Amino acid sequence: MPRLDESLLTGLPPFSRLGRDQIREILDQAASRRYDEGTAIFEEGFEADRFYLLLDGYLRVVRTTEGGEQIIVLHISPGQLFGIAPALQRNTYPATAVAAAESLALSWPVGLWERFTREYEGFATESYRTLGQRLGQIQDTLTEMATQAVEQRVASAVLRMANQSGRKTDEGIEIAFPVTRQNISDMTGTTLHTVSRLLSRWEKDGVVRSTRKHIVVTDPHRLVLLSDPQG
DNA sequence: TCATTAAGTATGC
DNA sequence: GCATACTTAATGA
Numbered sequence: 350m351p352r353l354d355e356s357l358l359t360g361l362p363p364f365s366r367l368g369r370d371q372i373r374e375i376l377d378q379a380a381s382r383r384y385d386e387g388t389a390i391f392e393e394g395f396e397a398d399r400f401y402l403l404l405d406g407y408l409r410v411v412r413t414t415e416g417g418e419q420i421i422v423l424h425i426s427p428g429q430l431f432g433i434a435p436a437l438q439r440n441t442y443p444a445t446a447v448a449a450a451e452s453l454a455l456s457w458p459v460g461l462w463e464r465f466t467r468e469y470e471g472f473a474t475e476s477y478r479t480l481g482q483r484l485g486q487i488q489d490t491l492t493e494m495a496t497q498a499v500e501q502r503v504a505s506a507v508l509r510m511a512n513q514s515g516r517k518t519d520e521g522i523e524i525a526f527p528v529t530r531q532n533i534s535d536m537t538g539t540t541l542h543t544v545s546r547l548l549s550r551w552e553k554d555g556v557v558r559s560t561r562k563h564i565v566v567t568d569p570h571r572l573v574l575l576s577d578p579q580g
Numbered sequence: 581t582c583a584t585t586a587a588g589t590a591t592g593c
Numbered sequence: 594g595c596a597t598a599c600t601t602a603a604t605g606a
Contacts, residue, residue, distance in 0.1 A: 499582065529598065540583060545599060561591060561598055 353381060353455075357404060361428050362478075366471035375469070379455040384448040386527065390432070393445045397434035399456040403427050406452025407514060407526040411445045411535075421536040423486060424449065424526075426513055429479060435462035436476050450526040494538055497578055502537040503547050504576035507557070511566045520558060521567035529562055551575070 466473035514525035
């Protein structure tokens with residue numbers, strides 16, 4: 350395995366307080382792997398033998414119901430830790446992580462978790478901050494699901510992806526990874542047909558522009574209004 | 581208001 | 594040319 354460059358981790362929150370030598374130590378123990386779009390990094394219920402950091406790409410965190418339907422719980426962006434089951438005192442992964450685009454991740458054996466939190470200043474704090482933020486986001490979507498109409502939920506989901514991964518283009522804010530209507534319906538608890546109809550209408554109204562697996566938010570402000578029940 | 585069924589077109593390997 | 598993505602209309606809970 351090629352030696353990993355220290356610049357991969359410098360500046361990332363979990364490691365920002367560490368010196369060069371410590372970053373070197375951490376990298377020397379890491380495995381680095383590339384994942385094709387659609388590949389699972391790990392699966393729900395399986396033994397959590399490693400924890401991960403996403404260097405490049407985007408992930409969908411997915412849970413499957415008894416009925417076999419998929420629910421997209423959240424997305425992971427570059428620089429974020431994921432699969433941190435040890436922080437939850439778990440020995441199995443609570444969800445499946447799937448590469449939404451071609452992705453690159455580092456990973457370490459769970460056995461190192463305890464040492465990381467003990468020896469690397471800021472690592473524990475950042476991990477729990479990440480968990481807290483995710484819990485907050487999950488709670489938000491949960492309340493949204495229970496209280497808001499479909500159009501508001503879909504608008505929020507699209508905005509969330511645009512905010513998290515959006516890159517600005519002359520057209521507007523472009524979601525940086527491939528998303529299907531089905532994916533969005535898996536995030537919002539509706540059907541792909543309803544999502545398709547909404548996107549078609551929004552496109553006609555000049556709020557978004559979309560082609561297959563690709564969405565650009567051309568009028569973010571209008572979309573924010575659409576996500577608001579008062580509209 | 582929204583899911584379901586159904587029947588079609590478009591797109592990309 | 595085939596699978597996958599997407600669109601649209603009709604129907605009914």
